[in-house]
Amino acid sequence: MGIHGIVEGKKQWRAHMARVKALPPDYQVVYKEMQKYFFKVGPVGLADGTLLTGVLDFFEAGAADGTRVLALVGHDIAAFCDDLVKDSPTYAEIHQESLRTEGGASGQD
Template identity: 35%
Template structure:
């Protein structure tokens, strides 16, 4: 793979390079335990996160925001990610998935039909 191809691949995976390097600089400034947690999340997302491009950049930036606030407040890592770190990250991914609006609309449709069904039962 040529350098140009690698650059295009990276842009698809992580978004614009400038955003990526800004994110990495922010992570580097975190206290060691928070930085290690963010890097672990990042590694997981690189392997299993089905988000790419701008949505990936936004996801990584939001993770940095979350951990910056937590570090400032002294919030323990486990309190951030909960008992199941994989589920924590999977929930993040669900919120940033490119077709996320599709999931919301599916839920909206299901809720509408259930609401109609309840109304019919009360007639």
Template identity: 60%
Template sequence: MGIRDIIEGKRQWRAHVARIEALPPDYRIVYREIQKYLFKVGPAELPEILPGIAEFFEEGVAGGKSVMQLIGPDVAAFCDDVIANSLTTPGAAGR
């Protein structure tokens, strides 16, 4: 990994964080809980999963849904489903 890769990675992360900060407060709170859970579990697909969740949340906001309508009452169960989906369906993280 060269310096350009590191810089590009930081640029992508900052853009991702900006997307999250643009979400309504309840979505941001749930996203941070999801992020904490996924950082603890540590799936290798994390760089693909988090942007997928951001996109999923943006679609939920655009559709006028509450975050709990999207993920259900259990954040951990939602995360486990996302991880299982990402392991069985390449490129489908967060959907």
């Protein structure tokens, strides 16, 4: 990725975070907790930006309807996050699989 890509990525991230800051305070808190969780878990889909953008779109629609954020996601935010990425591989899983494959291959030599 060149300088142009980095600058463009930062612009997109700032615009994304400006949308987050426009949400009601309770939505912002839940969004930031979800963001931390996803950064820790590392779903592969996080890198392309669609996961967090989708969550933000969902939250904006809920806020516009006047729905409380916990009515959307429930009280177990981690479980909600897990459900969103249940069919997506994580970087940790990919790494573990590569270690198993490398370990299995070297054990057969």
